Amino acid sequence: MSSIRLSSALRLVSRRTVSSSAKRLVLPTAAALPRVQIPVQQCRSSSHSPFSATAGPPRKKVTINTLRNLYNAKTPIAMVTAHDFPSGLAADLAGVDMVLVGDSLAMVALGMEDTNQLTLDAMLHHCQAVSRGVKGAFIVGDLPMGSYEISPEHAIKSSIRLIQEGRVHAVKLEGGAEMAPTISRLTSLGIPVLGHVGLTPQRASSLGGFRVQGKTLSSAQKLLADALAIQEAGCLGMVMEAVPAEIAEIVTSKLNIPTIGIGAGVGCSGQVLVQVDMLGYYPEGRFMPKFVKLYGDMFKVAKEGIEGYMKEVKERSYPEKQHTYPMGKDETLEAFRAWVKDQDVKKEEK
Numbered sequence: 001m002s003s004i005r006l007s008s009a010l011r012l013v014s015r016r017t018v019s020s021s022a023k024r025l026v027l028p029t030a031a032a033l034p035r036v037q038i039p040v041q042q043c044r045s046s047s048h049s050p051f052s053a054t055a056g057p058p059r060k061k062v063t064i065n066t067l068r069n070l071y072n073a074k075t076p077i078a079m080v081t082a083h084d085f086p087s088g089l090a091a092d093l094a095g096v097d098m099v100l101v102g103d104s105l106a107m108v109a110l111g112m113e114d115t116n117q118l119t120l121d122a123m124l125h126h127c128q129a130v131s132r133g134v135k136g137a138f139i140v141g142d143l144p145m146g147s148y149e150i151s152p153e154h155a156i157k158s159s160i161r162l163i164q165e166g167r168v169h170a171v172k173l174e175g176g177a178e179m180a181p182t183i184s185r186l187t188s189l190g191i192p193v194l195g196h197v198g199l200t201p202q203r204a205s206s207l208g209g210f211r212v213q214g215k216t217l218s219s220a221q222k223l224l225a226d227a228l229a230i231q232e233a234g235c236l237g238m239v240m241e242a243v244p245a246e247i248a249e250i251v252t253s254k255l256n257i258p259t260i261g262i263g264a265g266v267g268c269s270g271q272v273l274v275q276v277d278m279l280g281y282y283p284e285g286r287f288m289p290k291f292v293k294l295y296g297d298m299f300k301v302a303k304e305g306i307e308g309y310m311k312e313v314k315e316r317s318y319p320e321k322q323h324t325y326p327m328g329k330d331e332t333l334e335a336f337r338a339w340v341k342d343q344d345v346k347k348e349e350k
């Protein structure tokens with residue numbers, strides 16, 4: 001059976017965390033799967049993360065200046081969503097510039113039908129998990145529907161919680177010109193804001209569903225006006241979702257802040273995708289927006305891994321000796337055997 005060396009990303013983490021006594025763990029796999037060997041630190045308790053939360057990857061921190069430099073150099077900005085510690089860690093170790101704790105987590109991690117059921121408290125919980133795993137990338141937390149619309153003060157209060165408790169670096173909010181006063185207040189207080197125009201999922205009902213925006217002249221005009229208004233209000237950039245590529249490119253060319261496109265073509269200043277979508281975490285047959293490209297098959301990997309484990313549990317080939325704890329002294333075992341025999345302990349009949 002062939003052996004695959006551990007990925008360089010995992011090696012990066014394990015180099016910091018694996019002690020000299022680290023065991024070499026051979027992952028149980030189905031016969032069809034190649035054998036993957038990953039050295040791991042022996043975990044004392046299931047409540048302990050196998051990866052040190054403090055040992056960050058040796059990455060230079062992405063700041064608002066880094067993003068500005070990328071934009072000025074016309075280097076596309078790569079952003080991906082994350083909703084927990086491992087997905088944050090994967091994104092960060094892959095080297096993305098920005099990590100978004102998007103409210104799509106409502107749909108992809110919590111099984112909700114839309115993003116509007118998500119509360120600020122739930123978002124905070126996930127931001128905390130992601131920010132524990134992300135040490136280099138610039139982290140943006142989404143303001144969920146209902147956490148910022150009532151007044152600028154409402155938005156300020158929620159944003160401070162996302163930054164103070166969620167440990168994100170910037171907040172994202174949906175909307176155009178009507179949100180400009182709120183965005184101005186936030187940015188004047190030193191809270192960086194990423195805007196979101198085009199298809200704004202929190203307003204899907206009033207858009208008639210998850211519909212492509214900017215397809216008519218008036219809709220394209222409104223898109224440009226909204227983009228200019230939130231730029232003027234001080235946004236560091238904006239997500240531009242589900243807009244015809246040509247329109248997105250023209251709007252991008254009229255701005256002096258980056259557009260991060262999703263379903264908006266290659267003419268944007270950067271791209272964002274939902275990590276769960278792009279890595280193929282779902283079984284075949286689930287609807288995917290047209291802009292999703294699969295870069296992985298996580299559902300297959302997960303399912304086959306669990307099948308391999310199940311098979312070995314059923315045939316008692318897992319756990320093997322190396323997965324068990326040895327006795328300290330042989331005499332103790334002998335003494336215990338003799339004592340149990342002496343007690344004549346009977347199995348209770350049920």
Ligand SMILES: Nc1nc(=O)c2c([nH]1)NC[C@@H]1CN(c3ccc(C(=O)N[C@@H](CCC(=O)O)C(=O)O)cc3)CN21
Nearest residue numbers: 104107108115201210211212242274277288289290291
């Ligand atoms: N898993 C997931 N991925 C996402 O990208 C995502 C979410 N969830 N939830 C929040 C929003 C909703 N998103 C969506 C959802 C559906 C379409 C969609 O059905 N688009 C149609 C276009 C329809 C038209 O022509 O107007 C498509 O065919 O892609 C687009 C964006 C993007 N966001």
Ligand SMILES: CC(C)C(=O)C(=O)O
Nearest residue numbers: 081102103104239262
């Ligand atoms: C789809 C992206 C841009 C988003 O807003 C989210 O993940 O919630």
